[in-house]
Amino acid sequence: MRIIVLSSSPNTDGLTAACARAAIEGAQREGAQTSEIRINDADIGTCKACDNGWGTCRDEHRCKVEDGFQKAHQDIVECDALVLVTPVYWGEMSESAKALTDRLRRCEATAGEKSRLQGKPVIAVAAAGGTGNGLVSCLASMERLI
Numbered sequence: 001m002r003i004i005v006l007s008s009s010p011n012t013d014g015l016t017a018a019c020a021r022a023a024i025e026g027a028q029r030e031g032a033q034t035s036e037i038r039i040n041d042a043d044i045g046t047c048k049a050c051d052n053g054w055g056t057c058r059d060e061h062r063c064k065v066e067d068g069f070q071k072a073h074q075d076i077v078e079c080d081a082l083v084l085v086t087p088v089y090w091g092e093m094s095e096s097a098k099a100l101t102d103r104l105r106r107c108e109a110t111a112g113e114k115s116r117l118q119g120k121p122v123i124a125v126a127a128a129g130g131t132g133n134g135l136v137s138c139l140a141s142m143e144r145l146i
Contacts, residue, residue: 001032004079008039008086008097016087016127023083039096043068047102057106081121088126091134122146
């Protein structure tokens with residue numbers, strides 16, 4: 001089984017990074033092949049809502065904005081399962097996680113039952129530091145995405 005851990009914190013030594021490492025180590029202990037996409041390092045910009053809101057994502061299920069998204073999208077499509085790990089910022093996923101998932105949603109949700117993500121197992125991890133405030137709303141947002 002090939003599992004991709006999507007880590008979306010700019011901090012390489014904090015709580016979110018520790019959660020991503022734990023996911024990788026746990027999957028490897030069970031015999032999975034793992035890789036990590038550090039979203040903040042992957043040059044993935046925000047959705048541009050091209051062509052009146054629906055660019056190539058609607059009919060061709062690919063984003064026409066050329067950046068690191070294309071490689072991440074292909075890797076995500078080819079893996080067997082995903083782990084999405086994000087810090088909690090103001091009750092939401094990090095900006096980099098939102099950038100990736102917004103574009104991924106536009107490319108795959110419009111494919112309906114032909115989505116290449118249909119039925120793919122996903123684990124959502126929200127790493128809330130400090131008071132833990134915002135954890136529930138962040139996880140609810142991640143659940144809607146999944």
